[in-house]
Structure formats: C-alpha cells, structure tokens
Amino acid sequence: MPEAPIRLLIADDHPIVRDGIRGMFAGDPGFEVLAEAGDGAQAVELARVLEPDVILMDLRMPRMDGVTAIRELARLGLKARVLVLTTYDTDSDVLPAIEAGATGYLLKDARREDLVRAVAAAARGEAALAPSVATRLLGQVRAPADPLSARELEILSLIAQGTTNREAAARLFISEATVKTHVLHIYAKLGVNDRAAAVAVAFQRGLLPLSPPAT
Missing domain, CATH: 3.40.50.2300 (Response regulator)
Structure with missing residues (x-):
C-alpha cells in the first residue's frame, strides 16, 4: 500500500x-x-x-x-x-x-x-x-567554543542510535518540544543542519564513542 x-x-x-x-x-x-x-x-x-x-x-x-x-x-x-x-x-x-x-x-x-x-x-x-x-x-550559542551540555550529549547519543524526537522524549521523560529545542542547539553548536551531519561531526570530534552503547 x-x-x-x-x-x-x-x-x-x-x-x-x-x-x-x-x-x-x-x-x-x-x-x-x-x-x-x-x-x-x-x-x-x-x-x-x-x-x-x-x-x-x-x-x-x-x-x-x-x-x-x-x-x-x-x-x-x-x-x-x-x-x-x-x-x-x-x-x-x-x-x-x-x-x-x-x-x-x-x-x-x-x-x-x-x-x-x-x-x-x-x-x-x-x-x-x-x-x-x-x-x-x-552565533547565538557561541559555537564551536560552547560545549554541548550533558543533556545535549544524551540526545546526540540517542540521535546516533536512530531515535526519533518522540522516542527520545519518552526515554528521557521530557517533552518532545524540549527535545526539539535541544536538537536545534546541537545543530547550532556543531555547525550542521541535519541529524546525519550532527552524528558525523560528533564522531569526528570524539563526542560520541565509536562503539554503540550496550542495550
């Protein structure tokens, strides 16, 4: 269908x-x-x-x-x-x-x-x-000098696992709108405008482990 x-x-x-x-x-x-x-x-x-x-x-x-x-x-x-x-x-x-x-x-x-x-x-x-x-x-978040917060790193890790905003919100017990705001801040700080680029840059900068987290 x-x-x-x-x-x-x-x-x-x-x-x-x-x-x-x-x-x-x-x-x-x-x-x-x-x-x-x-x-x-x-x-x-x-x-x-x-x-x-x-x-x-x-x-x-x-x-x-x-x-x-x-x-x-x-x-x-x-x-x-x-x-x-x-x-x-x-x-x-x-x-x-x-x-x-x-x-x-x-x-x-x-x-x-x-x-x-x-x-x-x-x-x-x-x-x-x-x-x-x-x-x-x-420019608003003074990137790239401005580091990602602990919450932003959590969300970035979930993005790398293919998690949607809604799924991330459920896992972290926060609203989907809050996740979306964090994602936009992540994009701004990393100088990217989509999820794939954010993950790629994060790996390049050593912000994410090269091996996936254990489930």
Whole structure:
C-alpha cells in the first residue's frame, strides 16, 4: 500500500507566492496542498479544521504574524509541524520562530528539491534549517567554543542510535518540544543542519564513542 501524501497548508499574505509554492508540489503524489491562508489567524483556523501534517508559514503577515500563529498552534495542541518559509534570516526573526516551536526554517530562495526535502523532514519531526539560519543559531550559542551540555550529549547519543524526537522524549521523560529545542542547539553548536551531519561531526570530534552503547 502506498504511503499517504504529506498534507500541506500554505500561509503567506502574497497570493503570487502561495501560487508559486503550490506549483512546487503540483503533480507530486507525495504531497497534497489542502488550503492556503493569507495571514496567521486564518492559518490557525484552517489548521484546526483540516489538520495538516505540515504548515509552510511566512513570518510577516497582517492580522496575526507567523510567530504568534506558531505559538497559538502550540497552545491549541495542534499536531501540525511548522516549517517557516520567509525572506528574513535576522536574529530577530529566526530565534523567536524557533523558540515558538517551528520545526524548520527555510528562505524563499530555496531550491525546489531543498524545500521538498525540508517538508518531508518536518513531517517526520526533524529540523531543517537554511545554512544562514544555522549560522545565526551557531552565533547565538557561541559555537564551536560552547560545549554541548550533558543533556545535549544524551540526545546526540540517542540521535546516533536512530531515535526519533518522540522516542527520545519518552526515554528521557521530557517533552518532545524540549527535545526539539535541544536538537536545534546541537545543530547550532556543531555547525550542521541535519541529524546525519550532527552524528558525523560528533564522531569526528570524539563526542560520541565509536562503539554503540550496550542495550
């Protein structure tokens, strides 16, 4: 049986941008665009009704901006992952969005294949960061001088074992959102933007044992 398509909601205040994003997924059986929203408030309302897997969220919109919408989605307990897709990569844009609960952050000049890959990663609960965004987060935590915390090393070890964010949260008795925040900090400190790169760099730096832990 084929896998169900990833169900998308596009939130952007520019119709031409929404059309362009929709066009990137048109004809791809792995994705289904459910609806479009012109502002954050409409995105939240549509998310409540349609229950998309991933919301492609612009940040600067009228009536309700993207960060406020992300916070509202979290407050309502909606399961949709949010992938920010915006023109802006300043600290004042990136950090509030990540802290509000965004799973990933891409810029609108991203190539189609990068966007598709990021949406698929977001649907799995994995972070996807544009290189410039990862660099900004890196600067915020003063990496590479800033060492990983004990908790971050625990989570990095679980990542190396192929554990999902949800599984790591269950093992460590913390929330999935907390795990996601730690993962983003790990990416920033190691200067990477995906799990495979984080594990590779960790082994290179001797942060993880070369032999797997005993179970």
